Amino acid sequence: MRALHRFNGGVHPPEHKGESTLRPIQQPPLPEKLVIPLHQHIGNSAKPLVEAGDTVLKGQMIGKAEGYVSGAIHAPTSGKILSVGHEAVPHPSGLKDLCIVLAPDGLESWTDLQPIDHLNMDPSTLRNRLRDAGVVGLGGAVFPSFIKLNPGAGKRIRTLVLNGAECEPYITCDDMLMRERAREIIEGAAIMRHMLHAEEVVIGIEDNKPQAISAMREAAGQSMEVVAVPTIYPGGGAKQLIRVLTGIEVPAGERSTDLGVQCFNVATAASVYRAIRHGEPVLSRIVTVTGNVKNPGNFEALIGTPMDHLVDQAGPLEGSDGAIMGGPMMGFDLPSTAVPVVKATNCIIVKSDALFPTKPQPMPCIRCARCAESCPAELQPQELYWFAKAGNFGKAQEYALFDCIECGCCTYVCPSHIPLVQFYRYAKSEIWAQEREKKAADLARIRHDLRQERIEREKREKAERLAQKSAQAKTAEHSQPEQK
Amino acid sequence: MNSPYLAKSPSVAQIMAKVLLALIPAVAAYVWFFGPAVLVTMALASATALALEAVMLKLRKKPVKPYLLDGSALLTAWLLALSIPPMGPWWLIVTGTAFAIVIAKHLYGGLGSNPFNPAMVGYAVLIISFPVQMTQWLAPLSIAQSHLDFMSQLGYMFFHALPQGAQLDAFTSATPLDTLKTQLHLDKPMAAIMSMPVYGAIGGTGGQWVAAAYLAGGLYLLQQKIISWHVPAAFIATIFIVSGTFHLIDPAHHASPWFELATGATMICAFFILTDPVTGPTTPRGKLVFASGAGFLTFAIRTYGGYPDGVAFAVLLMNICVPLIDAYTQPAVFGKKK
Ligand code: SF4
Ligand code: SF4
Numbered sequence: 001m002r003a004l005h006r007f008n009g010g011v012h013p014p015e016h017k018g019e020s021t022l023r024p025i026q027q028p029p030l031p032e033k034l035v036i037p038l039h040q041h042i043g044n045s046a047k048p049l050v051e052a053g054d055t056v057l058k059g060q061m062i063g064k065a066e067g068y069v070s071g072a073i074h075a076p077t078s079g080k081i082l083s084v085g086h087e088a089v090p091h092p093s094g095l096k097d098l099c100i101v102l103a104p105d106g107l108e109s110w111t112d113l114q115p116i117d118h119l120n121m122d123p124s125t126l127r128n129r130l131r132d133a134g135v136v137g138l139g140g141a142v143f144p145s146f147i148k149l150n151p152g153a154g155k156r157i158r159t160l161v162l163n164g165a166e167c168e169p170y171i172t173c174d175d176m177l178m179r180e181r182a183r184e185i186i187e188g189a190a191i192m193r194h195m196l197h198a199e200e201v202v203i204g205i206e207d208n209k210p211q212a213i214s215a216m217r218e219a220a221g222q223s224m225e226v227v228a229v230p231t232i233y234p235g236g237g238a239k240q241l242i243r244v245l246t247g248i249e250v251p252a253g254e255r256s257t258d259l260g261v262q263c264f265n266v267a268t269a270a271s272v273y274r275a276i277r278h279g280e281p282v283l284s285r286i287v288t289v290t291g292n293v294k295n296p297g298n299f300e301a302l303i304g305t306p307m308d309h310l311v312d313q314a315g316p317l318e319g320s321d322g323a324i325m326g327g328p329m330m331g332f333d334l335p336s337t338a339v340p341v342v343k344a345t346n347c348i349i350v351k352s353d354a355l356f357p358t359k360p361q362p363m364p365c366i367r368c369a370r371c372a373e374s375c376p377a378e379l380q381p382q383e384l385y386w387f388a389k390a391g392n393f394g395k396a397q398e399y400a401l402f403d404c405i406e407c408g409c410c411t412y413v414c415p416s417h418i419p420l421v422q423f424y425r426y427a428k429s430e431i432w433a434q435e436r437e438k439k440a441a442d443l444a445r446i447r448h449d450l451r452q453e454r455i456e457r458e459k460r461e462k463a464e465r466l467a468q469k470s471a472q473a474k475t476a477e478h479s480q481p482e483q484k
Numbered sequence: 485m486n487s488p489y490l491a492k493s494p495s496v497a498q499i500m501a502k503v504l505l506a507l508i509p510a511v512a513a514y515v516w517f518f519g520p521a522v523l524v525t526m527a528l529a530s531a532t533a534l535a536l537e538a539v540m541l542k543l544r545k546k547p548v549k550p551y552l553l554d555g556s557a558l559l560t561a562w563l564l565a566l567s568i569p570p571m572g573p574w575w576l577i578v579t580g581t582a583f584a585i586v587i588a589k590h591l592y593g594g595l596g597s598n599p600f601n602p603a604m605v606g607y608a609v610l611i612i613s614f615p616v617q618m619t620q621w622l623a624p625l626s627i628a629q630s631h632l633d634f635m636s637q638l639g640y641m642f643f644h645a646l647p648q649g650a651q652l653d654a655f656t657s658a659t660p661l662d663t664l665k666t667q668l669h670l671d672k673p674m675a676a677i678m679s680m681p682v683y684g685a686i687g688g689t690g691g692q693w694v695a696a697a698y699l700a701g702g703l704y705l706l707q708q709k710i711i712s713w714h715v716p717a718a719f720i721a722t723i724f725i726v727s728g729t730f731h732l733i734d735p736a737h738h739a740s741p742w743f744e745l746a747t748g749a750t751m752i753c754a755f756f757i758l759t760d761p762v763t764g765p766t767t768p769r770g771k772l773v774f775a776s777g778a779g780f781l782t783f784a785i786r787t788y789g790g791y792p793d794g795v796a797f798a799v800l801l802m803n804i805c806v807p808l809i810d811a812y813t814q815p816a817v818f819g820k821k822k
Contacts, residue, residue, distance in 0.1 A: 008818070011489050169490070238820070251819030328489040356489045361550055363496050364596030369766040373712075379816045382766055383810075400817045408488035416497045418598075422486050 034304030043069030139265030165236030168327025188269030371410035501556025506701035517690030687746025702755025722779030
C-alpha cells in the first residue's frame with residue numbers, strides 16, 4: 001500500500017454526482033451545424049486551412065498548430081464549410097473568436113487514418129503526432145500535451161500521475177469514461193510512460209467512485225497502481241493530487257517535471273491512445289450535462305456541438321436560468337448556451353435559483369481565518385483580500401497572490417460571503433495589465449531614446465561637417481604659416 | 485454571479501448566535517449563585533448597544549438591518565455586562581456600552597476594523613473612571629449577610645436607593661482576587677486567606693461554578709469549530725505554568741495555579757474574549773503568541789499591578805501587537821517550505 005499524504009484545507013461541498021451517472025455515456029444526434037473555434041488550447045490559435053465552400057472529411061485537419069505552444073483543430077465530421085469568421089465562444093468575457101462553421105453531411109466519411117505502433121517510434125515522432133492530432137489536457141486546462149511529454153534533456157521522470165480524481169461537484173465525465181473505457185485510458189498511459197521513460201504510473205481516483213476504481217484496477221492489472229484517494233475538494237488539482245500520491249509539493253512557477261513527476265488527466269490519456277494507436281485526432285469529448293435538467297447525464301459530444309443541442313437532449317426544466325461551464329467551484333457563467341462545446345468543456349450545469357441561490361450581501365471581513373484554514377495553497381486569503389481591495393498589488397504579490405490556484409475554497413467557507421476569488425482574479429489581471437503597460441512603456445522609451453540619439457548624432461555630424469567646412473575655408477583664406 | 489457558486493453556512497450572524505448560546509450556561513450559573521441582577525445588566529447593556537449600533541450605522545450610511553442582525557453588538561454588550569459588577573448603577577452600564585460601541589467599534593471603522601476588543605475598552609474606561617462602583621461586586625447569595633429582593637436591586641441600579649436599614653456592605657463584597665491582594669498586603673498567611681468564605685474549593689464561592697460554565701460553553705464552541713484550540717490552550721497553559729512556577733517557589737504569596745484559572749475573568753477571557761477574531765491574529769502560530777502574551781500579562785497585572793484583575797488590560801495590550809504578530813508569523817505557502 002502506498003502511503004498517502006495530505007494537503008492543507010480543502011472543503012466538502014455537496015457532490016451531486018449521482019444524478020448524472022445513472023445512464024451510460026450517450027451519443028447525441030448529429031447537430032445541424034458545428035462551430036469549431038480555432039483557439040481551444042493554451043497558446044497560439046490554430047491557423048485555418050479551409051475556406052467557406054470547401055468540403056472536408058471527418059478527422060481532416062482544418063486548423064494548423066501555429067508556433068510551439070499550440071494545437072491542431074480537426075473536422076469532427078464530414079461536411080461542408082459554411083464560413084470562417086468570428087462567432088460566440090464559451091469564454092467568461094463573452095467576446096467572439098475566430099471559428100470554422102461546418103454543416104455536417106451526415107455521411108461520416110473519414111479521412112485516412114494512420115495508426116502507429118508506439119513501441120517502435122522515438123518520442124519526438126510521437127510528440128509531433130500528438131501535436132497534429134490536437135491532443136490537449138482535457139481536465140480543463142487544455143495545455144498542449146506534447147509539451148508536457150517532453151521532459152527535457154537529462155530530466156528523469158520517476159512518477160507519471162494519472163488524474164481521475166474529479167473532485168468538483170456535479171462533474172462526472174471522467175468517472176463515466178473510466179467506468180466504460182478504462183482500457184483506452186490504461187493504453188494511453190502506457191504510451192505516455194514509454195514517452196517519458198517513467199518508472200511508475202500511479203492513477204489517483206477519489207474514493208467516491210468505486211465503480212471507476214474497480215474498472216480501472218481491472219484494466220491496469222499489475223502494470224499500474226490505481227489508488228483510491230480521499231474525497232476532498234480540490235483533491236483533483238494537479239498539485240494537490242501529486243502531493244497526495246507522492247508527497248511532493250510542486251511550488252508555484254516550477255514545472256513538476258523538474259521534481260520528477262508529470263500529471264495528466266485520464267481523458268487526455270484516452271485521447272493519446274486514440275491519436276497514436278488509431279491515428280484519430282481529438283474530435284469529441286465527454287461532457288456532463290446536469291443541474292436543472294430532467295435527464296442529467298454524459299454525452300460524447302463532437303467538438304463544436306452547440307451546447308443547447310446537448311441541453312435539449314437532457315431536457316431543461318422549468319426555472320432554468322443560465323448555465324455554468326465547468327463545476328460550481330471553478331466554472332463560469334456562459335454568456336448563452338448557443339456557444340459550442342470545446343475541448344475544455346467538461347460539464348454544463350443548467351442553473352436555477354433553487355440549485356444556486358443568490359448569496360447574501362457581503363459583510364466585512366471578521367478575520368476569522370476560516371479562509372486560511374481551507375486554503376490548499378496555504379495562503380492567507382484574508383490578507384490577500386485586504387491588499388487586493390486596497391489596490392496594494394505589490395503587497396499582494398509579497399503574500400504570494402500568484403500561488404493562488406483560484407479553487408474557491410476560501411470563498412466557499414467565508415461567513416461574510418465575500419467573493420474573495422473575484423478579488424484575486426481582478427488583482428492578477430491588473431498586475432498583468434500593469435506589466436504589459438510597463439513593457440510597452442519600456443519599449444517606447446527605448447525607441448524614444450534611440451530616436452533622440454539618432455537626432456543628436458545627426459545634429460552633431462552636421463555641426464562637425466559645418467565646422468570642417470568652415471575650417472577648410474579658413475585654411476584656404478589664411479596663409480600657411482599658422483599650420484606647422 | 486461568479487464561481488464558486490456554492491457557499492457554506494454559517495454566516496457571521498450564525499457564528500455570533502452560537503457564541504451567545506455558549507454564554508447561556510454561565511449566565512444561568514451567575515443567576516443561581518448571585519441572583520438575577522445580572523439579567524438586568526445584560527438587558528440594559530443589550531438595549532444600549534443595539535440602539536447605539538443602529539444610530540452609528542445610520543450615521544455611517546451602512547445598511548442597518550444586516551449589520552444589526554449580525555449579533556456582534558449584542559455579543560459585545562453581553563461580554564461587558566458579564567465583566568462588570570452585576571448590580572452596578574444604570575449609568576455605569578450605559579457609559580461602558582457606549583464607549584464600547586461608539587468609540588471602540590464604530591469610530592475605528594465598525595465590524596471587522598476595530599483593533600481593540602470593544603467590550604474590554606468599555607471595561608477599561610469604567611475601571612479607570614469609576615473604580616469604586618467597579619469593585620462593588622455582589623456577594624454570593626450563600627454567604628451574603630442579607631439579601632436584597634429583585635425590586636430593591638432594581639431600585640438600587642436605577643435610583644441609587646436602598647430599602648430602609650439596608651447596608652451596601654451587607655450584600656456586596658470584594659472579588660476573590662481583590663480579597664487575596666488586600667489580605668496578602670496585610671500579611672495574612674495564604675492558608676488563612678483561602679479559608680475565608682468568599683473562597684470555594686478551587687476559586688471563588690459561586691464564581692468557580694460560573695468559570696466552569698464558561699469552560700463548558702467554550703468546549704461547545706471548540707466542538708462546533710467556532711473557535712480554534714490555539715487561543716484558549718495557550719492562554720490557560722501560560723497562566724497555569726507561570727502561576728504554578730511562582731506558587732512552587734513561594735507558596736506563601738502566590739495562590740495555586742488552579743485558583744488562577746478558576747477565578748476572575750480567566751475562563752471568559754480564554755474562550756470568549758481573546759477568541760474575538762477581529763481583534764486577534766489570524767495565523768495559528770500568531771494565535772499562540774498572542775494568547776501566551778495575554779496570559780503572561782494577566783498574571784503579571786494580577787500579581788504586581790494596581791487592578792484586581794489583569795485580563796482587560798492584558799487583552800488590550802496584546803491587541804496592539806496583533807499586526808506585528810501576524811506579520812512575523814506568516815506560514816510558508818504550499819511548495820515553499822524549508
Ligand atoms: S473567511 Fe471571510 S471573514 Fe473570515 S477571515 Fe477569511 S475573508 Fe475574512
Ligand atoms: S482561491 Fe486561492 S486563496 Fe482561495 S483557497 Fe483557493 S488557492 Fe487559497
